[in-house]
Structures are given as C-alpha cells and as structure tokens.
Amino acid sequence: MFKVQANTLKNPKKNIFDRIEAMVYLKEEGSYDAVNALIKGFKKEIKSDVIRHEICYYIGQIGKNQENLELIQTFFEEEVCKDHSQFVLHEIVESMGNINNENLIKLLERFSDEKDSILYESSYIAKKNIEWKKATQNGKTEGLDMTALKTQSQNPSPPYNYLVDTKYADVSYLKQILLDNESFDLFDRYRALFTLRELETEAAVEAMCQALTKETKRTCSDLLRHEIAFIIRQMKQSYKPAIPYFLECLNDQTEAPIVRHEILVTMGMLVDDKNLVLPFLEDPDFIVAQSCEIAVGLIGERERSAQQSESKSDEEIDENYGEEDYGDDCQEDEEEQEEEE
Secondary structure: OHHHHHHHHHOOOOOHHHHHHHHHHHHHHOOHHHHHHHHHHHHHOOOOHHHHHHHHHHHHHOOOOHHHHHHHHHHHHHHOOOOOOHHHHHHHHHHHHOOOHHHHHHHHHHOOOOOOOHHHHHHHHHHHHHHHHHHHOOOHHHOOOHHHOOOOOOOOOOOOOOOOOHHHHOHHHHHHHHHOOOOOOHHHHHHHHHHHHHHOOHHHHHHHHHHHOHHHOOOOOHHHHHHHHHHHOOOOOOOHHHHHHHHHHHOOOOOOHHHHHHHHHHHHHHOOOHHHOHHHHHOOOHHHHHHHHHHHHHHHHHHHHHHHHHHHHHHHHHHHHHHHHHHHHHHHHHHHHHHHO
C-alpha cells in the first residue's frame, strides 16, 4: 500500500484528488520513509503549484521526531531559498515557523523588504504566536485552556478568552477588530477571527465574511482572507451564510489565487451541489482550476460514501424484513397445528 500511494503521488497522470489522497495516507503513516516520499513527490512535480503547496502542508503536519525533524528542516531550508511562487513559499514559511523560533527570525529577515506580502505576514504571525505562548504560559495567565478549544488543530493564533472577558463574546466588537488594520495589529485581528470560530454561530460567520468583500480588500490582506476561508470549513454547523461571499470571491478574477484555492477546497468539504464549483474547472488560473478538481473530488467522495451507506441500510432492512416474515410464518404454522390437534 505504501509503495502504491508513493507512486500515485509522483505520477502526474493521476488525477489531483487521488494524489491528495496519497498525501493524506503518507502523512498519517508518518514515518521517515513517508516524509521522504512526500519530498520526492515535491521535487518530481514540475507543473502544479497546488501539488507542491499541499505537499508542504502535509509535511508540516507530520509528527516531528528527531529523525523526521532533521529531514524536514533540511528540505524546507533548501526550498525556501528557491524561486517558487508565493503560493508555495507561504506554505513552506508556515511549516518552518512551526518547527522553531530561529527559523522565524531568519524568515523575517529574508522577507523584511516585502512587508505587504503573505510571506512576511506568515512569518510575523508565527513569531507573535510563539511570543504569546511564552508570555502567557500557553494561555495560562489569560485563563485560556488551549486543550478545551472546540477545534483542536495547529492554529496560527489563539482566540481571546471570551468567557473571562465578556467583551470578546460580542460578535460586533470582534468584527470591528477583524476589519480595522489601523488600530489593531494583525495578530490581534487573527485572535478576533479565532474567537469568532469558537463562538461558532451563523452571526460569527457573517462577521468573518465582511473581510471577504471587495470593499475590504485594501484593509484585509490575502493571508487574512485565505485564513477565513480555511477556518469556515471547521464550522460545519454554521457555515451557510458564507456561500454567497465565497461565490463572489471565486467569480472575481482579481482575487488572489491563494484565497480562491482555499475557498474551493472549503466548499468541496462543505457543500453537496457540484454545480456551485464546476464552472471553475475551466478557470484560466491553473491553481484555481486544480483546486476546483479537488473540490469536485471531495463532493464526489461524499456522494459515493452516502450511496454505499444507503445501500447497506437497505440490505439490512431487507434482511430484517425477511427474518420478521419468517418468524410470523412460523408462528402461524404453530397456531394452525394447535387448532388441528
């Protein structure tokens, strides 16, 4: 199985959804050989930034024992110095930032002349997060239990403790922080965003989506907008108000590919109607078109799973129905026999 998945990842003739599935398998396998297979897949890929981006994401999610860590660190240090697109470099930067603080200092120095870029912002957010963890003992001094968050994942920032300080339970106040790039630091705005995720209401989703409008493009960076699309996929009970905003972004050819990519993958995970995403299979931006393939694959996978579950349920009903009939027939036979006697 391992060899099959490693070969699928490296094979450009395989559809992108199967190759993503291979990455997931290798990430879950988590061994030194799995890391190596992902790295080989990255180096062999010559066309798709989506494949390279996703490989870097999954490498960053693999357990970092000492053997894996050295291999991952060496790989990222080599690739971050190469002329990859910002879409790919962003994922490398985020993953490097999760390894250690020394990486962040190097990255901030490297991207210091690009302070409006997703690369500098990614490095900056990761650095601020590490500083926050140290200053608060990972939230302890704020009374924030990070293990009790509704979504347990590698987050670039913590939420505010809205249970202790109730002003952070006010959606309109959190929206104000999220949209204000002059009074609030980017890290504070991220904290507002993750607090909205913890509140997990449709009103919270609506507030997040105000940062996705054309009117807020100037004040809400591509990095922030892409993070919003990523977070909403974790809000499965309250995501629906986001769909019109997502579609508006997808139909805007001036929207950053990293934002449209994240929206398409999120829609693939949440919506059941393929027709919402199918038009973007022909998008002139290759990143967007491939992201749409992933979305269509995710929706199709859920359809197949649902059909299989339905077929299994029907079979169980038929079996139970047969058993009940047989039992009733036996009872009737016994009653007839007693009458004859």
